[in-house]
Ligand SMILES: Nc1ncnc2c1ncn2[C@@H]1O[C@H](COP(=O)(O)OP(=O)(O)OP(=O)(O)O)[C@@H](O)[C@H]1O
């Protein structure tokens with residue numbers, strides 16, 4: 001199977017599995033991920049964190065965004081551009097989000113441009129699955145492959161997934177950007193080689 005077809009298949013499998021999770025299980029996972037991430041040293045030290053507002057059945061990030069903002073971290077959130085690239089604007093509390101493209105919630109503050117992700121000290125990325133070498137499978141737009149390519153080599157990039165979504169191996173294409181760590185509800189933060 002070609003990598004692109006394999007990716008499509010794996011993506012569908014994981015997204016279907018998410019739909020079968022009970023709301024209580026999702027909430028517990030989100031709380032656990034929030035608590036894990038809030039004590040990661042790089043996140044505690046970070047002046048700026050590029051994060052995202054979760055959509056649909058993704059692990060919920062609202063609690064994490066709020067906690068980061070409350071403790072004084074500058075939080076950048078993506079806005080999906082028509083070409084699939086990501087622009088970035090600051091999160092200024094729950095009221096600074098509005099419905100955006102394709103079911104997303106976007107920051108209402110002025111956009112700072114796609115390059116603004118380079119100012120982040122830590123980047124949190126959504127994923128449908130991640131493997132132990134850091135290969136990340138997203139929703140298939142390639143947005144995070146473009147965004148992560150602008151992040152410096154020393155910056156901690158973390159994919160946030162449910163337990164079953166950390167897998168041994170995923171298909172990858174040459175443009176796929178790896179992440180440097182993965183956070184799961186039960187496993188906590190795993191730094192990848
Ligand atoms: N650097 C890039 N510049 C332009 N287009 C790109 C780039 N990277 C990926 N793409 C486009 O995005 C498509 C989907 O990529 P891919 O399957 O890797 O998405 P994904 O990583 O699962 O999604 P996402 O990163 O948005 O969560 C690719 O087939 C390609 O057309």
Ligand SMILES: [Mg+2]
Nearest residue numbers: 138142145176
């Ligand atoms: Mg990709």
